[in-house]
Structure formats: C-alpha cells, structure tokens
Amino acid sequence: MACNLLEFAMFGWIEILLLLFIGSISYHAVVANYGPGLIAGGLDSLLAFTILMLLHCLLVMLLWSYFSVVFTDPGCVPPGWRPAVDEEQFDTLPLTMTEVPAYSENGRIQYCRMCNHLKPPRCNHCYVCGRCILKMDHHCAWVVNCVGALNYKYYLLFLFYAFLETSLVVLSLLPYYIALSSEGETPETPGIPATSAPAFGSNLVLALSSLGFLIKHILLVATNTTSLEAYEKKTTSKWQYDLGRKENFEQVFGMDKKYWFLPAYSKEDLSKIPALQGLEYPSRPDLDMQEL
C-alpha cells in the first residue's frame, strides 16, 4: 500500500511537471509570435500589447490559484473533535469503532474506522492521503492534493483561470496554426516558432477539458454538493445543504466580493461563515434530516 501511494505521489509530481512544460511552450509561442509586434506600430502594436498583457495577468492568477490548491491543506479533523451536542445527548452516543458504523449519513454521527475518530458532517476518508478530509470533493492527481473544504474555492479558480488562459493561447495562436497548416502560405511575422503547433494543440485540449470540469463544478456549487455527495444525492429528492444559489455560492466563495476572484478569504468571511472552516454546515430548516 505504501509503495502504491509513493508511486502515486511521484506520478502526481510528473503531472505537475507536464503542466509546467505545456505552460512554458505556450508562453514561448505567444511571446515569440506577438513580441515583435510591440514595436511594429499601429494596430499591430495595440493587438500585441493587449494579448501579452492579458497573457501575463491571467498567468499570475492561474499560478497563484494553482499553487494555492497544491499547498493548502484541504482540511483535517482536529484531534479529539466531537460533535456539538449537549452533554446528555452526547453521553448516549456510541463512541467506539465497534459500536458506530463506518458511514452513517444524513447528518448523523459518523465514525472513520481507518483513523479511529468521529467525523464531522460531509467529511470523508481519502485512501490516497490516508486521512479524513473535511468536505472532501475528490483527490486530484493534477494538484497532488485532496480538494476539500479549505481549498475548494482555489480549485474552482484554478479551473476558471486555466480555461481563460488556455482559450487566450488557442485564439492568439490560431492565425499562426492556420498558416503553418496551409501549404504555400506564410505568416507576416517571419519565422513561426516550432512551439506554436504543440502549444495550440495542447491548449485546445486543456481549454475544452477545463471548461467541462468548470461546468460540472458550477452545477455542484449551485446546489451545495460535493462530487462525492452527488452520488449520495441520487438516492434522495431533498438535499439538506441546498440553501439556495446565493447562499450556496457564499459558502464556497465568501460574501466579500473583492475576494471572489482571488484564492484567499477576508478575515471577516472566515469568522462569519462556519462552512469555510469545514466543521459545521447550516442545513435547510424546512427539511427534517430524519426524513431523508
């Protein structure tokens, strides 16, 4: 098992290197094609300046979001965590692994047999990380980390900026790709870099796949559901965490609009929104969890 995990971790870092490699050739292709246009004057200069400025701004946001997902702990269960119930009720709870089922859903107490501790709501055990993750969404090999309560927003922003950046690269390289593909035609800029064709192809694939993931996760955020819970939801028509689109969005992105597009939270949001800490989640008052 340890060997498999080691192999997986190494494979994950190879994926990071692959992404950095694609990023490097894409950067080279766009800069080499549009860089000379900066001193050409007229509309060429304006176009080159606009594309290069957008490229660098998006690149900063993409790298910031990406490494925030990679290096932010998705959230673990604090040692000795116990559910917030009154003492009398707590005394009646079964607390040993022989008494409590491994997975007891619908808001009731859960216990992880692997970690030997009680689990907060929406917490799941990750077999790759070897520990319980708060509001676990999935383990992502591309970021060599779990995506959970504390880095889910950063993951969504990573998808968002990845889609914008790769789309920009595809659109800006399209004229050069067409020129390279068409025999007898040469682009106005002399010497199209060899990185143009692989950068165009790889960014087209990444743009389409990041768009697919983005759409999937927008639908999940709109209903306050994780990827794991989406399977659970199929068995019930009611979802206790669905508080309406606005509140569902705020539980992931916070209420401070200045931070919506940044991989960070304001101090006020962190103190006001318990869901951002990953241990407590408000549920719909009109739904009795016992009925679910």
Ligand SMILES: [Zn+2]
């Ligand atoms: Zn666990």
Ligand SMILES: [Zn+2]
């Ligand atoms: Zn994991």
